[in-house]
Amino acid sequence: MxxxxxxxxxxxxxxxxxxxxxxxxxxxxxxxxxxxxxxxxxxxxxxxxxxxxxxxxxxxxxxxxxxxxxxxxxxxxxxxxxxxxxxxxxxxxxxxxxxxxxxxxxxxxxxxxxxxxxxxxxxxxxxxxxxxxxxxxxxxxxxxxxxxxxxxxxxxxxxxxxxxxxxxxxxxxxxxxxxxxxxxxxxxKPEDFARSHPGGSLGRKLLTHVRDVMRSGSEAPKININASITDALLEITAKRMGMTVVTDDENKVLGIFTDGDLRRLIEKNIQFQNTSLKAAMTANPRTISPDLLAAEAVEMMERHRINQLVVVDGQHRLLGALNLHDLFAAQVI
Incomplete structure (x- = not known):
């Protein structure tokens, strides 16, 4: 030059x-x-x-x-x-x-x-x-x-x-x-702005609620507290969310069993057959209401450095579950 x-x-x-x-x-x-x-x-x-x-x-x-x-x-x-x-x-x-x-x-x-x-x-x-x-x-x-x-x-x-x-x-x-x-x-308000921008990413973030993207019914991974860890592994594999929600007989959320929980069992050389699901699961998982915005679910996941959330009603009964992949698919992220 x-x-x-x-x-x-x-x-x-x-x-x-x-x-x-x-x-x-x-x-x-x-x-x-x-x-x-x-x-x-x-x-x-x-x-x-x-x-x-x-x-x-x-x-x-x-x-x-x-x-x-x-x-x-x-x-x-x-x-x-x-x-x-x-x-x-x-x-x-x-x-x-x-x-x-x-x-x-x-x-x-x-x-x-x-x-x-x-x-x-x-x-x-x-x-x-x-x-x-x-x-x-x-x-x-x-x-x-x-x-x-x-x-x-x-x-x-x-x-x-x-x-x-x-x-x-x-x-x-x-x-x-x-x-x-x-x-x-x-x-x-933000929701007013979203109504005039329904086609863009702002509209998706402001109009999409957790209930719109969560997996519910038979698509949500779920297992009873009295089931075995082997049953939990089968549910994780079938639903492909990296975890399953653990509930009681009244469908109330007691915990989750995740891929991470499984790795910890393996690292400790614990026999699955001799361990209850209650002892192996993660109790009191992060939950969210279906009425909150999906963008709030993203913020919660980022803040707590987690990949999944359990969706519950006011009585802590299971309604569904979602993970980062669901939010990516809905173009909220």
């Missing part, structure tokens, strides 16, 4: 660091400025969104439009029905999507985007509330807004100070702040 190439690589690294520093500072400035009037405007914006009986309609053009699309998606996935509308399309018919029950959230760094300023008076006339995120508190959008959030930045990260970089980062961060504050105010 020649000297010129080395200089180019270093230049790229230096610019990357500077970009991250500038954009990081832009967000920190927003945080510092969220006091007094800015804080009041933010709180008012949350009040407007909470009172919304329609939908949150987000709009912006260019880079601000890309930010708006992301924020609309975040609102929608965190309990606030929302969609994005392109301002140019809005002026050619899509404005009919906006009703008096909606809240219109406009993104524009200058606050003077012609496509937005052309439709905002009509939006206001319908009775919809307007929240504007701009970098200019004196702009047309800011003046017309029911709540204006100032997302001004000192400079862009672009070396030419032209390409929207720090300004879009600031707008994105403030939009996320709105969404997070709103979901908290709504009392949005």
């Amino acid at each position: 020649n000297k010129q190439t080395d200089l180019q690589r270093q230049r790229a690294i230096d610019l990357a660091r500077e970009t991250l520093a500038i954009e990081g500072e832009a967000i920190l400035t927003l945080q510092k400025n969220l006091t007094n009037q800015n804080a009041e405007q933010f709180a008012h914006a949350i009040e407007i969104l909470l009172a919304c009986t329609g939908r949150v309609v987000v709009s912006g053009i260019g880079k601000s439009g890309h930010i708006g699309r992301k924020i609309a998606a975040t609102f929608a996935s965190t309990g606030s029905p929302a969609f994005f509308v392109h301002p140019a399309e809005a002026s050619h018919g899509d404005l009919g999507m906006v009703t008096q029950h909606d809240v219109f959230v406009a993104f524009s760094n200058s606050g003077e985007t012609s496509e937005l300023t052309a439709i905002v008076p009509i939006i206001k006339r319908t009775g919809a509330k307007l929240i504007a995120l701009t970098g200019n508190p004196n702009s047309s959008l800011a003046v017309l807004a029911d709540s204006h959030l100032n997302v001004a930045v000192e400079k862009e990260a672009c070396p030419l100070n032209l390409a929207p970089t720090a300004s879009t980062t600031a707008a994105l961060a403030m939009g996320d702040a709105l969404a997070v504050a709103l979901l908290d105010a709504r009392g949005f």
